[in-house]
Amino acid sequence: MGITSKPVVFAILSAAVILIGTTVTVFIPLFMPSTQPVSAYIKPYTAVEQEGRDIYMREGCNNCHTQTVRPLRTEVLRYGEYSKPEEFAYDRPFLWGSKRTGPDLNRVGGKYPDSWHYTHFKRPQGMFEKSNMPPYFWLAKNRLDTSYSFKKTTVLGYGYTEAMVKQQLEEYRAKVADENYPSKESRNVVTPLELRKELTEMDALVAYIQKLGRDVKSMETNQ
Amino acid sequence: MSDTGYNYRVVRGFAFSALFWLVIGLVVGLWIAFEMFNPALNLTPWLSFGRLRVVHTNGLGLGFGLAAIFAATYYMLQRLTRTPIAFPRLAQAHLYLFNTVIALGALSLFAGMNTTREYGELEWPIDIGVVTFWVMFAINVFGTLIKRQEKQMYISLWYIIAMTVAIAILYIVNNLEIPISLFKSYTIYSGANDANVEWWYGHNVVGFIFTVPILAMFYYFLPKVSNLPIYSHRLSIVSFWSLNFAYLWTGAHHLMLSPLPEWLQTVAMGFSLFMIAPSWGSVVNGYYTLNGNWDQMRTNYLVKFFIAGITFYGLQTLQGPLQGLRTLSAFFHYTDWVPGHVHMGTMGWVTMIISASFYYMIPRIYDREIYSVKLANIHFWLMMVGQIVWTSAMWIAGIQQGAMWKATNPDGSLMYNFLDTVASLYPYYQLRFGAGVVFFIGILVFAWNLVMTVRQEQEPGKASPSIL
Numbered sequence: 001m002g003i004t005s006k007p008v009v010f011a012i013l014s015a016a017v018i019l020i021g022t023t024v025t026v027f028i029p030l031f032m033p034s035t036q037p038v039s040a041y042i043k044p045y046t047a048v049e050q051e052g053r054d055i056y057m058r059e060g061c062n063n064c065h066t067q068t069v070r071p072l073r074t075e076v077l078r079y080g081e082y083s084k085p086e087e088f089a090y091d092r093p094f095l096w097g098s099k100r101t102g103p104d105l106n107r108v109g110g111k112y113p114d115s116w117h118y119t120h121f122k123r124p125q126g127m128f129e130k131s132n133m134p135p136y137f138w139l140a141k142n143r144l145d146t147s148y149s150f151k152k153t154t155v156l157g158y159g160y161t162e163a164m165v166k167q168q169l170e171e172y173r174a175k176v177a178d179e180n181y182p183s184k185e186s187r188n189v190v191t192p193l194e195l196r197k198e199l200t201e202m203d204a205l206v207a208y209i210q211k212l213g214r215d216v217k218s219m220e221t222n223q
Numbered sequence: 224m225s226d227t228g229y230n231y232r233v234v235r236g237f238a239f240s241a242l243f244w245l246v247i248g249l250v251v252g253l254w255i256a257f258e259m260f261n262p263a264l265n266l267t268p269w270l271s272f273g274r275l276r277v278v279h280t281n282g283l284g285l286g287f288g289l290a291a292i293f294a295a296t297y298y299m300l301q302r303l304t305r306t307p308i309a310f311p312r313l314a315q316a317h318l319y320l321f322n323t324v325i326a327l328g329a330l331s332l333f334a335g336m337n338t339t340r341e342y343g344e345l346e347w348p349i350d351i352g353v354v355t356f357w358v359m360f361a362i363n364v365f366g367t368l369i370k371r372q373e374k375q376m377y378i379s380l381w382y383i384i385a386m387t388v389a390i391a392i393l394y395i396v397n398n399l400e401i402p403i404s405l406f407k408s409y410t411i412y413s414g415a416n417d418a419n420v421e422w423w424y425g426h427n428v429v430g431f432i433f434t435v436p437i438l439a440m441f442y443y444f445l446p447k448v449s450n451l452p453i454y455s456h457r458l459s460i461v462s463f464w465s466l467n468f469a470y471l472w473t474g475a476h477h478l479m480l481s482p483l484p485e486w487l488q489t490v491a492m493g494f495s496l497f498m499i500a501p502s503w504g505s506v507v508n509g510y511y512t513l514n515g516n517w518d519q520m521r522t523n524y525l526v527k528f529f530i531a532g533i534t535f536y537g538l539q540t541l542q543g544p545l546q547g548l549r550t551l552s553a554f555f556h557y558t559d560w561v562p563g564h565v566h567m568g569t570m571g572w573v574t575m576i577i578s579a580s581f582y583y584m585i586p587r588i589y590d591r592e593i594y595s596v597k598l599a600n601i602h603f604w605l606m607m608v609g610q611i612v613w614t615s616a617m618w619i620a621g622i623q624q625g626a627m628w629k630a631t632n633p634d635g636s637l638m639y640n641f642l643d644t645v646a647s648l649y650p651y652y653q654l655r656f657g658a659g660v661v662f663f664i665g666i667l668v669f670a671w672n673l674v675m676t677v678r679q680e681q682e683p684g685k686a687s688p689s690i691l
Contacts, residue, residue: 007368021471058335060273088414134265
């Protein structure tokens with residue numbers, strides 16, 4: 001009768017067959033240097049940027065925006081230098097995405113000033129009438145929850161001490177709350193009065209967006 | 224319990240849970256389809272596209288898909304083994320836990336608890352719930368198989384075994400994560416490795432939920448409905464093992480031209496092309512089963528569901544490997560072509576086969592006739608038209624989008640800015656929404672037909688002799 005009359009043997013054999021491809025294409029590459037290259041130029045996210053990244057994930061931005069520029073002529077022309085594996089060494093999870101309802105964001109850091117992002121997040125249609133991006137003005141009304149910031153950076157292996165995390169948060173807060181912050185006006189438009197001296201979720205998201213691709217740009221400048 | 228001793232209570236429970244999650248998932252789908260051309264519908268944070276899209280995919284994939292698979296599996300398992308479910312109370316607990324986990328999962332996604340790894344977005348406490356109900360299911364599958372009266376296991380049981388084993392491996396390996404709080408965790412994988420693990424999972428979870436158990440239903444219900452034996456047993460053996468072997472190698476075709484090592488992409492591309500063979504093995508097996516009896520397409524209302532379904536499966540498994548080729552991926556990836564591809568599978572194959580399986584199964588477990596064959600035919604055509612318009616609109620949109628992204632002026636500069644490409648797609652998005660409404664009406668007819676089948680008064684003389 002063969003294995004079709006032996007369910008347990010059949011299950012074990014199925015598992016074995018399934019695990020061959022899995023082992024070769026997933027388990028073994030996990031430990032190969034080519035899937036985890038590192039570069040001295042690529043720095044981990046600061047605590048604020050990481051919080052911003054978590055908001056990017058919470059809002060599902062990855063459903064419409066990719067973060068990989070492919071080595072294709074028009075793509076490099078549109079977005080910038082194509083993506084390298086070492087850029088993503090600190091990305092847990094990866095946020096490459098699978099659909100471009102909106103543009104790729106892998107090289108967006110530094111492309112626009114902070115004020116651009118505050119105005120755009122508030123109501124994308126105010127900037128681009130035909131955009132279909134949802135508004136995110138409400139992110140500026142939420143105080144940034146930093147209670148897990150240190151734990152997060154520890155689990156992610158960024159190597160910050162608790163004091164460093166506190167300092168990063170305080171430095172960024174001081175930067176955006178400063179009277180001379182260049183994007184102060186646009187920030188004030190979306191941020192309620194009582195939160196202007198504090199970090200909001202939108203501040204963190206802007207910090208994260210401005211980090212994207214920045215290390216690669218500085219690497220190019222150095223070379 | 225019916226007079227045969229089979230437990231149909233849990234089958235009914237899962238079948239109507241599937242209908243419930245199907246309607247919810249489609250309402251969310253229509254909502255986000257509308258948001259695509261009218262962002263004013265992003266009324267609140269939890270109604271914004273980014274959060275709702277995962278409610279749609281998880282609600283239909285895990286809610287509707289799994290519930291329908293559990294219903295059909297508990298039915299086929301008992302019939303094919305001639306044995307009642309081994310642990311009926313465990314099966315009932317499985318039903319309750321399943322619905323609780325899916326409801327909590329949907330709420331958590333609305334709230335933004337999202338790991339962002341496609342089709343594995345649920346956070347770790349929900350993952351534990353999923354693994355728990357999967358183990359409960361597996362215990363019943365293997366318990367019933369071990370106690371079985373029928374010595375030989377039919378093809379459908381092979382597919383059920385493969386699914387039970389594969390989903391367990393995929394789900395656990397992919398969701399290894401370190402909790403930060405009750406609502407937040409980070410995956411243990413990083414960067415390119417994370418992408419590789421995630422698309423191994425993402426591709427195969429679709430394979431082992433939307434292909435393998437649906438083939439189990441196809442191989443069981445088509446012969447039942449048509450009264451014809453499957454054309455070739457040997458072909459089903461070859462298809463089964465080669466499908467199981469090759470599927471797991473193909474995940475990286477989702478990562479063509481990404482920073483993933485090139486050899487992984489190329490291996491995935493090769494195995495994707497190979498996948499045409501086992502997929503078409505089942506398609507050919509289905510077509511030849513009807514050899515000489517094609518008049519049943521006209522005379523037997525359920526046969527056309529199965530043949531239409533396997534046809535879309537055949538088209539799906541040709542289109543997939545082709546768009547996975549590096550050069551074609553360069554053009555099509557990230558465009559609306561891909562949702563078109565996915566929805567031919569889900570609307571044209573999965574929902575088609577599940578609908579027909581339910582039309583066969585539900586009247587039998589209630590010991591009566593279907594409420595209305597006419598309504599079933601209307602349901603069929605609404606689904607068919609809705610799906611074809613939906614997917615065609617997205618394929619055309621995808622081709623246009625891909626071409627506009629690539630278009631350059633004679634001096635080599637880009638012809639369109641990104642916003643031009645977005646705005647040019649709105650007519651297709653509107654058409655897609657309309658097609659979705661047509662499909663949804665078809666599903667409402669389906670649900671109505673099944674509910675009325677259950678609620679109708681039993682006509683004397685129509686009932687089977689065992690009741691009289």
